[in-house]
Amino acid sequence: xxxxxxxxxxxxxxxxxxxxxxxxxxxxxxxxxxxxxxxxxxxxxxxxxxxxxxxxxxxxxxxxxxxxxxxxxxxxxxxxxxxxxxxxxxxxxxxxxxxxxxxxxxxxxxxxxxxxxxxxxxxxxxxxxxxxxxxxxxxxxxxxxxxxxxxxxxxxxxxxxxxxxxxxxxxxxxxxxxxxxxxxxxxxxxxxxxxxxxxxxxxxxxxxxxxxxxxxxxxxxxxxxxxxxxxxxxxxxxxxxxxxxxxxxxxxxxxxxxxxxxxxxxxxxxxxxxxxxxxxxxxxxxxxxxxxxxxxxxxxxxxxxxxxxxxxxxxxxxxxxxxxxxxxxxxxxx
Numbered sequence: 476x477x478x479x480x481x482x483x484x485x486x487x488x489x490x491x492x493x494x495x496x497x498x499x500x501x502x503x504x505x506x507x508x509x510x511x512x513x514x515x516x517x518x519x520x521x522x523x524x525x526x527x528x529x530x531x532x533x534x535x536x537x538x539x540x541x542x543x544x545x546x547x548x549x550x551x552x553x554x555x556x557x558x559x560x561x562x563x564x565x566x567x568x569x570x571x572x573x574x575x576x577x578x579x580x581x582x583x584x585x586x587x588x589x590x591x592x593x594x595x596x597x598x599x600x601x602x603x604x605x606x607x608x609x610x611x612x613x614x615x616x617x618x619x620x621x622x623x624x625x626x627x628x629x630x631x632x633x634x635x636x637x638x639x640x641x642x643x644x645x646x647x648x649x650x651x652x653x654x655x656x657x658x659x660x661x662x663x664x665x666x667x668x669x670x671x672x673x674x675x676x677x678x679x680x681x682x683x684x685x686x687x688x689x690x691x692x693x694x695x696x697x698x699x700x701x702x703x704x705x706x707x708x709x710x711x712x713x714x715x716x717x718x719x720x721x722x723x724x725x726x727x728x729x730x731x732x733x734x735x736x737x738x739x740x741x742x743x744x745x746x747x748x749x750x751x752x753x754x755x756x757x758x759x760x761x762x763x764x765x766x767x768x769x770x771x772x773x774x775x776x777x778x779x780x781x782x783x784x785x786x787x788x789x790x791x792x793x794x795x796x797x798x799x800x801x802x803x804x805x806x807x808x809x
Contacts, residue, residue: 484551489776635696752776
């Protein structure tokens, strides 16, 4: 178990935060916390309203509760990241810049209260790449943030869109990792497949779908080839990519769009360049990741305080030490 002050415990790289200080920072889009007439809490992001999830009085917002829950779960340090509901990729640029700045200021202030327990990843106004670079530099150089956070399709772009290359160059120059996590499809979808509305499949299959597409964009789209110094960590084990590695490898050899580097080296070496959190809830899935990905590129994540986080999932012993050592290298802490 971890002890107050961060003495021991695993390093958790997948923990979202909701900030009171960022309410209303996105103009008319909010975000807004409130309570419905029937007493249920709600969280409004633009026209989308999430009902029934209690952020206030939970580790999402209460720092003391977060630290106590970390101690109970055996987590020594935690990387705080933006709420995927508030990527705000469709906002006017000025509103997106305003929100990112206030959110990053608020998150950095939280970390400053307990720098031995908490780290932070920066929100970016991805609508405008130049503004994103400016905010990334401010967040890392001025606020001391440890990473950059990005959607799987930032502002409707695929991750291999050449327009994002200057941002990737800036991330490499800042010497921080890039974390990629999908946004929930609740706010604006799914427009084509209502079956994802059944059984919470938007959370289960929807995230895995987006993460798998992100792996394909980063590898097949040449992002890793163009940016050899870029460290990218994907949530939830990269979706189904490890399971599909054989088919992806065959495509890299056979399909006409494959680059020369893909044809010569195959899919596997590029896949092993990526980092993944092991928040997959299954030992067999972790074993598959260890076989297909680079075991030295696996890190621990919880989706802390979310619907699928569980203190019993925290690893112990040598595996916890391995995951923490990997995360310390990824976050440039060691």
